[in-house]
Amino acid sequence: MELGSVLHFLQNKTILITGATGFLAKILLEKILRVQPNVKKVYLLLRAADAKSATHRFHNEIIGKDLFRILKEKLGTNFTTFLSEKLTLVPGDISLEDLGLEDSILKEEIYNQTDVIVNLAANTNFDERYDISLGLNTFGIKYIINFAKKCSQLKVLVHVSTAYVCGEGEGLILEKPHQLGHSLNGVNGLDIDVEVKVVRDKLSELQQLGATEEEIKMVMKNLGLTRAKLYGWPNTYVFTKAMGEMLLGQLKENLSVVIVRPAIVTSTFKEPFPGWSEGVRTIDSLAVAYGKGKLTCFLGDLNAIVDAIPADMVVNAILVAIVAHANYPSETIYHVGSSVRRPLIYSNLQEFGFRHFSVKPWINKDGKPIKVSKVMVFSNMDSFRRFMFIRYLLMLKGLELANTALCQYFQGTYLDLKRKIQIVNRLVDLYKPYLFFKGAFDDMNTEKLRVAARQGGVETDLFYFDPKVIDWDDYFLNIHLPGVVKYILK
Template identity: 25%
Template sequence: MGLRERLAGRRVYMTGVTGFVGEALLERLLSDFPDTRVVALVRPRGGQDGASRLRRQLRKPAFKALREKVGEGAVEKLAARVEVVDGDLASMPDLPADVDLVIHCAGEVSFDPPIDEGFTTNIGGVQELLRAARAGGGSPHIVHVSTAYVAGLRSGHIAEGRLAHDVDWATEKAAAGRARQAAEDASRLPEHSARFLEEAQAEHLRAGAQSVSRDAEDRRREWVRDRLVRSGAERAQVLGWTDCYTFTKALAERCLEDSHGDLPLTIVRPSIIESALARPYPGWIEGFKMAEPLILAYGRGEFPDFPASPDATIDIIPVDLVVNAIIAAAAQTPPADEPAYYTVCSGFRNPLLFRELFENVHEYFQEHPLPKRGRGPIAVPEWPFAGARAAEAKLRNGERVAAVAGRVLEHVPRSEKVRRWAQEFDRFESRVGFLRRYADIYRAYTKAELVYVDDATKALYDGLDAADQADFNFDPACYDWYHYLQEVHFPAVTAILRRPRDPAGPKRTGVNLPANPDALAVFDLDGTLVTSTVIESYLWLRLADEAPAGRARELAGLAAVLPRYLRAERTDRGHLIRSVYARYKGADPEELARIIDEVAGDILLRRVKPAAIRRVRAHRQAGHRTVLLTGSVDFLVRPLAPLFDEVVASKLTVGADGLLTGKLASSPLVGDARAAFLDHYAGRVGADLSSSWAYGDSQSDIPMLRAVGNPVAVNPDLALFRLAKANGWAVEEWPSTAGEPRAVVPSRQERSLFHAARTAAAALTGSGSGAGVGAGVGRDGGAR
């Protein structure tokens, strides 16, 4: 009988149907085995149950030809042929008693998972599968999809069959489980806690104590994960495997061999699985597998060499050949006491040397280079195959350059140009990190100069009738590498990078502001709405009505304390605000009000960014409650009150003599205090923070931005810019108005003091030259 006849009427239970191999296998079963019943274990995710996830999967490109064949209502008709069981490898419902065949495709496929997660998924998963199979009362044939790389760090020819090792899987699994608790306990030791806190303070102190605590705990969790990842890699290599992935897959095989009992067992070991040769269509692939990141990095000119032996065999096999072999193996039930082993590979009968792979990649990208936006085609390098030592030296040099550039950027004043530099640097740093990760992952693979032998798999293929050999071909000699690589695989994996782009970049369509009376729109002032700083705002009032001698004295006094203000800004923004506002001591509030009405108020309004005014008005038109939340003193921002529904600002106390005391009436709202205020304020006015907006420009605004559903970073400093990019927040550039008015008119003798103040204030605020104290000087030294 042919494969279709042998599987007709059988009930097949599948795991991993949403994965790469599982999806291709499901497509083949639904397309070519109409009399085979499929039961699929699908994990609910993202609010969707398993059946909904399956229907969504049936709409994917892999099933396009099948949908067209079925016709109207194809998705529902196909879904009706699959019985979906909600569950996962950690908790699997008992298998139905009439299941004839189990194809286990699910598992942890990352090369470097934390050791406990790798064992829980790959070994705990097969334990749970065996339990569920026995609990159901049936005796299904178990087909376990493993990997050829379970052979580990060996050289020479690797035959099919039971692996030769004496590692106790149960002991290793128990130790992996204890590793998690050990890492958690170690991460809480005082020396580690102190370091996490110190590092968090260095980056986030301006945002407040809660932000520091949050970051310190994130660092602790990341330290735990890194330690468990290292534990998996190191334990694997000590025992003779390349990484945690191959280690746990090998022990999963041994677990099955020791525990399957009277259930027939087949183990299928594919090598490196890549895009389809023919089914569901040539070049079909989902996600990036083992080789794609390296191929694309080379095509982008970012991969100068690779630490591999040019004459080593790299074993690649198309996914549809793997699926065909799984189906043939599933139809061939072995005796319960004699598990069957099949290696699905190309290296023994259709070898591809690493040098030949490089030559194909190089030729393809020379003839079909990737485009670099605005700069023409990308040139690709020649690989010298200089060896692991030379490749490592290049990589370390790149890491040193990245470290130095990162330190320099941290001390450059903010500007749009600096943010562009930061983006370029982050991309460079990401590329270096990418090369480091893949060099570390693949180093062990390149050392293992081995050839997988597929005698049993060839015998399985030879045992098929001619029709099945044509329809379910898994003979690796059936294709040549030039055709597969250059005409099928490379075009498929580079297609996403070749999609046409608008040369002018994405169109700006404005911000979407849906009408919502429950939404807030919260705006920071300095650096967001206006191009000013706390110090400059102070100067507007103190210097605008002073005689030249008074201005000189005030500037000299300010220059003397700027270093202290700089230290305060880096440690406690609230302290900076208190220090600056203490300089108002003895000022007459009525006189300040006059200056605001006659001079400073006009300056403030004319320095509000046009984009900011448009955005505030847009929010008001959408019915949002607009709030100005600032550390500036209330009398200074009084001219902005008509723009907002509410203004929340600092207040100074007035003494018995009617003059300002220089003391605040309450703590300034900075850092974490802004988030706490918004939470309370939203409850008081009945606002919904999840649908609200907030606008800020600096690291100290991060808690406020985190508190809302729509955070927007406006002309951000580097710390906020990077956080916004990492979290997918909106980043906008709101330019200042050309020729905007300045507050003070310096004499020639005062210019040196202004210059000193400009330099110190730029360092203090992280702002560019257009937003510091020196912004009060026109190009001609006169007023504007």
């Protein structure tokens, strides 16, 4: 593996980033523009009907974020001019052929100039409609590959997947590809074309029955979970992402392809500044609910590994991998996580949350500090369901509903308790595999990349991605949880 200066590589390069409004995509864009202003061009593919809609999304969902404050300060009055010179907004949709590009001149320009494609477009909802998730996470890869093959100058394609395509893996989970048609549980018959037919047939049946949009939505959600579990995956998201990887392996031919599989992505560790985050993401949902005093119980194994990795480390791994694999036809998989080299467990999160919000309590809308206490922990499903049933009986007797482990999902609603319990049970089924996860993600390939970076002239102070440097106490108490309060709880 031959590397060199990442800054030198990025100079005068043209990069296409899909899923440009996503969390990682924004951090990737900011990093490139800040450290290498001599990048030639960055095409940003945004899901939008036209240029006006794309521009609106760009200003509201990307450049208007506090994430770009350092870059704005650095460039001053030249900021707007710089962006207009370096960025081209591309309205499109990866679930369509040619990525939905309707401007033929722009399309040819991208074909002729693009050096690097980073695919970050995805639907990350665990409980999404199957037709939507299949279109984006699986067939979006087919369209990305077809598009990449038309890019005459392309040096490398990076596809960002997820470490959890492994399903409910145990032990050391290797950086190995998913073979086309192979299930996780040994069930035969997994065929991506059949999955498309299953979706079409079900939609046609529902339309003939005159189903409402809400009924169609629920049926398609249930269909995704059913198909995922049939072949051994716990939810629609990771199932469709795994099938996307299968298509990538089948269709890549002579392309140089990198698959980056991050674990649970958290707020920035250092750059552009510590603690930036956006939206209630994964474990942050627990932090938000706990800080607001609404997380009174927790279902999970306190000794289970939480594989967290700061977002800027993921972005740095992507950039170094680009340099390592440019012009070398291959398919390489990188796990980017912490479970092997700097493991973190749920009891750590419990301790960090209690320590932070005890000293710096959240102030509610009435101006009163929220007092937190240690949560009640259920280590198995049976005890949790018994607890929920008892709460249900108490409610029937007129007692006030106590908050449940995932009650943040119900804020501002007036659902009856029975409906709430149904929702909790569904969420528990979706998240249970991660609350009791028994695997650790091997990162042998990623470690080889780190070694090559140190030996090959990479600016490792700028492009750091070794989790060993993380002090979890310091990170959560002084960076991540303050970031959650500042950027999510606000």
